[in-house]
Amino acid sequence: xxxxxxxxxxxxxxxxxxxxxxxxxxxxxxxxxxxxxxxxxxxxxxxxxxxxxxxxxxxxxxxxxxxxxxxxxxxxxxxxxxxxxxxxxxxxxxxxxxxxxxxxxxxxxxxxxxxxxxxxxxxxxxxxxxxxxxxxxxxxxxxxxxxxxxxxxxxxxxxxxxxxxxxxxxxxxxxxxxxxxxxxxxxxxxxxxxxxxxxxxxxxxxxxxxxxxxxxxxxxxxxxxxxxxxxxxxxxxxxxxxxxxxxxxxxxxxxxxxxxxxxxxxxxxxxxxxxxxxxxxxxxxxxxxxxxxxxxxxxxxxxxxxxxxxxxxxxxxxxxxxxxxxxxxxxxxxxxxxx
Amino acid sequence: xxxxxxxxxxxxxxxxxxxxxxxxxxxxxxxxxxxxxxxxxxxxxxxxxxxxxxxxxxxxxxxxxxxxxxxxxxxxxxxxxxxxxxxxxxxxxxxxxxxxxxxxxxxxxxxxxxxxxxxxxxxxxxxxxxxxxxxxxxxxxxxxxxxxxxxxxxxxxxxxxxxxxxxxxxxxxxxxxxxxxxxxxxxxxxxxxxxxxxxxxxxxxxxxxxxxxxxxxxxxxxxxxxxxxxxxxxxxxxxxxxxxxxxxxxxxxxxxxxxxxxxxxxxxxxxxxxxxxxxxxxxxxxxxxxxxxxxxxxxxxxxxxxxxxxxxxxxxxxxxxxxxxxxxxxxxxxxxxxx
DNA sequence: CTGAAAGCGCTAACAC
DNA sequence: GTGTTAGCGCTTTCAG
Numbered sequence: 001x002x003x004x005x006x007x008x009x010x011x012x013x014x015x016x017x018x019x020x021x022x023x024x025x026x027x028x029x030x031x032x033x034x035x036x037x038x039x040x041x042x043x044x045x046x047x048x049x050x051x052x053x054x055x056x057x058x059x060x061x062x063x064x065x066x067x068x069x070x071x072x073x074x075x076x077x078x079x080x081x082x083x084x085x086x087x088x089x090x091x092x093x094x095x096x097x098x099x100x101x102x103x104x105x106x107x108x109x110x111x112x113x114x115x116x117x118x119x120x121x122x123x124x125x126x127x128x129x130x131x132x133x134x135x136x137x138x139x140x141x142x143x144x145x146x147x148x149x150x151x152x153x154x155x156x157x158x159x160x161x162x163x164x165x166x167x168x169x170x171x172x173x174x175x176x177x178x179x180x181x182x183x184x185x186x187x188x189x190x191x192x193x194x195x196x197x198x199x200x201x202x203x204x205x206x207x208x209x210x211x212x213x214x215x216x217x218x219x220x221x222x223x224x225x226x227x228x229x230x231x232x233x234x235x236x237x238x239x240x241x242x243x244x245x246x247x248x249x250x251x252x253x254x255x256x257x258x259x260x261x262x263x264x265x266x267x268x269x270x271x272x273x274x275x276x277x278x279x280x281x282x283x284x285x286x287x288x289x290x291x292x293x294x295x296x297x298x299x300x301x302x303x304x305x306x307x308x309x310x311x312x313x314x315x316x317x318x319x320x321x322x323x324x325x326x327x328x329x330x331x332x333x334x335x336x337x338x339x
Numbered sequence: 340x341x342x343x344x345x346x347x348x349x350x351x352x353x354x355x356x357x358x359x360x361x362x363x364x365x366x367x368x369x370x371x372x373x374x375x376x377x378x379x380x381x382x383x384x385x386x387x388x389x390x391x392x393x394x395x396x397x398x399x400x401x402x403x404x405x406x407x408x409x410x411x412x413x414x415x416x417x418x419x420x421x422x423x424x425x426x427x428x429x430x431x432x433x434x435x436x437x438x439x440x441x442x443x444x445x446x447x448x449x450x451x452x453x454x455x456x457x458x459x460x461x462x463x464x465x466x467x468x469x470x471x472x473x474x475x476x477x478x479x480x481x482x483x484x485x486x487x488x489x490x491x492x493x494x495x496x497x498x499x500x501x502x503x504x505x506x507x508x509x510x511x512x513x514x515x516x517x518x519x520x521x522x523x524x525x526x527x528x529x530x531x532x533x534x535x536x537x538x539x540x541x542x543x544x545x546x547x548x549x550x551x552x553x554x555x556x557x558x559x560x561x562x563x564x565x566x567x568x569x570x571x572x573x574x575x576x577x578x579x580x581x582x583x584x585x586x587x588x589x590x591x592x593x594x595x596x597x598x599x600x601x602x603x604x605x606x607x608x609x610x611x612x613x614x615x616x617x618x619x620x621x622x623x624x625x626x627x628x629x630x631x632x633x634x635x636x637x638x639x640x641x642x643x644x645x646x647x648x649x650x651x652x653x654x655x656x657x658x659x660x661x662x663x664x665x666x667x668x669x670x671x672x673x674x675x676x677x678x
Numbered sequence: 679c680t681g682a683a684a685g686c687g688c689t690a691a692c693a694c
Numbered sequence: 695g696t697g698t699t700a701g702c703g704c705t706t707t708c709a710g
Contacts, residue, residue: 402686406686
């Protein structure tokens, strides 16, 4: 680090570099943008000046000049970070590769209304937006679209002019699961509703209904329960007093855990008397005893693929498939006996 | 929404608003910045034009003009999002209030070196930075400081010219815990090392050592184990074959769970034969059976307080205490009998 | 109270 | 190859 001590604070600009290197600012610009036309000696002079001065291009000024910020907005639901975290990790890794920055926004029900987030997003002039929300309001999407900004929606199947989506076919997952159980003569199946993810819940229910219908049965075992773990747990403890399903399907890991704990504390043996399957897989599933069987939604990939898709949209590349459906697996652990 | 349909894409600028309202752009600027000096009728004209055109100020241009972006950089370690998520939530809520945007960066060991992140941060010209990392390199901090950008460090006690920090006194927490146990005649205490958080680990060890020293004992029971849950779990299962501590203290929730599972699967009764305490508390602690006793580090507050502190630094307000130590609590659950 | 004009730091034609 | 210059959209003196 042989950096001259500049006086307090003053950020060094392209002008100063130009003067230091005794060239015009255009040349400096060419160098920092890797233009091929600069002659080698000139380039060296400039690069020397840059490192001598510790110059870093001002992305804001670049953004203004290019009408391009190389940053994308990310909107995620608050709180449920253990799962969303994986999505974000995938997203950031890819963003890094393509040199995009991420502006993070969270939706917390009630407190931050979506409108105000969309407002911030628009003002910040990001090049694109990735929304991970179970229930995007058409309202906010259309607001975003008015500004003609490319959007990728995660976990919701939608697409149109400037919108792509990446998701997992939960309906099919649950359909297959239920079918398998029904074929084995097990038909007392319940699905735990997830208020924070209404859309996912309804996909789960649809999958169950379809499977039941094919077996000439009717599915109507949605356990509608309160919001978070504690209330869910207590609700279920009560509920299981007079409901003993053979299979219970839950969305998030914490819900599956609540089911498991409530069942066992009511003396219901898992998996002998009741089997449990989670949809979302986090590391906690295998830390429980018994370990909870679950689908493994590829959360990291959900993020990575979304970001990659967005970069394509931003480069105006041709997109073969605007609705990308990712594969899931089923991981059989200790709360199931049939699989 | 009575918004005229503008042609594709063209973002409306302050000039267009000015023309539409038949005033100068300076006046429009005054209006959007809430300047008091604009006469009411003029203001109305402008506001009408703004909503008619659906104008949103370009934050990038504002940023350039003001040399101020109203956005802050956030640097967090990758992955461990279930805990970090809470910190981020707190941070975002406060950021929202003070109208700051967050640019999210993650450090993933090996892949993204800190230098390149610092580089991005500087280029993006954020007004300030919040770093949540157990082990900030002095190198990167000093780089940031060269650019004279205010920094808040979470979970590490540091402060200087442009740096503040917010943390929890883990050393004291462990000291108190150990003291209590030692006073009760329990001295076979072990601390599980956390490779991802070396600094935290060393604070834990120091606390233990101090307590032991006061009882004229010497502490040297650090369980040095591999990185993630699975290997930790297997390592511990082996380890517990010939080590049966009376109290085991672990940092993250997943580690405490690994300890619990490994112990029980080796036939060690918890808490009768072995007690377990976690440092970080997440909802998963109380989903385990037995529920894991732990300190509750106020993660949300860690984020919220940090952001608030940063806003003060950015407003050049006087900061009474540059090193903010947050309170913790101990939550007694089912893996301890003494507390 | 409002308008004109000079930047903020950089890019991209367009000259030379 | 390299320099000149006109913006990108907004804020802020400084006049009037």
